Amino acid sequence: MSDTRWRMKATEDARFPYMVMIERSGKILLQLLVQERWPGQKGNVFCLRVEHDEHPDAAEVECLPVVSLRRYGKRLAVVLDRAKNKRCDFLFLTKQYKTRQGSYEQIFWRTEKALKERRPRVRLSSHTKSPVHIVIDSSERYPWKFPDPAPLRRQLPSGDYALMQEGRIIAVVERKTIENLLADFGRMHAFHQQLSELETYRHAALVIEANYSDFLKPEKMNFYPPSFTARAIAEIQAFHPGLPMIFAGNRKCAQEWAYRFFFAIQAHEDDASHPAVAETLASYGAPPEHDGGTFYDIRRHIEHHLPPCFTIAHLRQAFPAVSDTALRRALHDLKRSGLITSSGRGKKSFWAKTRPE
Known part of the structure; x- marks a missing residue:
């Protein structure tokens, strides 16, 4: 069971009748005064962040394990371990004063149901105007082509394509044609070691220039029966759960997927998180494995x-x-x-x- 807890107290305050606390191993990660016990038809519930427990004697309303705590742009997304009312997020905004210098903080508590019902204007969390700096491994004979700026060529420690930011690798893509992957099936132990190194990067993917169905067609398999290739692919994903396998279909689609993957990661890195969100996630650390709740x-x-x-x-x-x-x-x-x-x-x-x- 997760050691991260969602606690709610009744404060008996007319404006903020409840207080939400997220804590891990006795340490408070986030503490907010809220206007509702759970966001309902209003959609957005205004919150006020507090540094210490202003209501130590308040009665506890609920205490639940937290399954997940993650950042998406300026949102802190929370998943609770219960059947209903389990997904929500806190939107952290920094606004400038209109009549004087300085800024102030606004926090809104929103639920999955409210966001679906409101149907806000379609907008992705990932967007950036910064150039995407891609490096291609020097051993790639016929590399993918990307928009400007032109990719650099150098030897990479792992993978065939990498996204660079401030001199460090923040994402890696390993490219495989159907012939490459079939050849790797013949040396699976070494291939697992290669993928294990790839998996150590925060963002990594194995992109295949073929459809999954191609590996089930006997006429396309030179040495292996489809039953073997299906088992081999399943073994790769089972042994490396943190490494997505993308069956892009062909070279053009694989190239497009890799570029959009790098673009989204660049946008996420450029979108600086609110200090409160960054501090909360830093204290939260690595999420525990979820085994059903x-x-x-x-x-x-x-x-x-x-x-x-x-x-x-x-x-x-x-x-x-x-x-x-x-x-x-x-x-x-x-x-x-x-x-x-x-x-x-x-x-x-x-x-x-x-x-x-």
């Missing part, structure tokens, strides 16, 4: 750690931060799946595994 944590605990017959008190002890509502919802879902049965009512009720260990 609280429901699957409860399921695994029931299957492997509880006796054949148990009560909800066992789960309360194992998951003190999870509400009774969430525990009962998980129990009823497992009952519908046929994994457990219930007996009795009220305080004498208990649950039994249908397949005890």
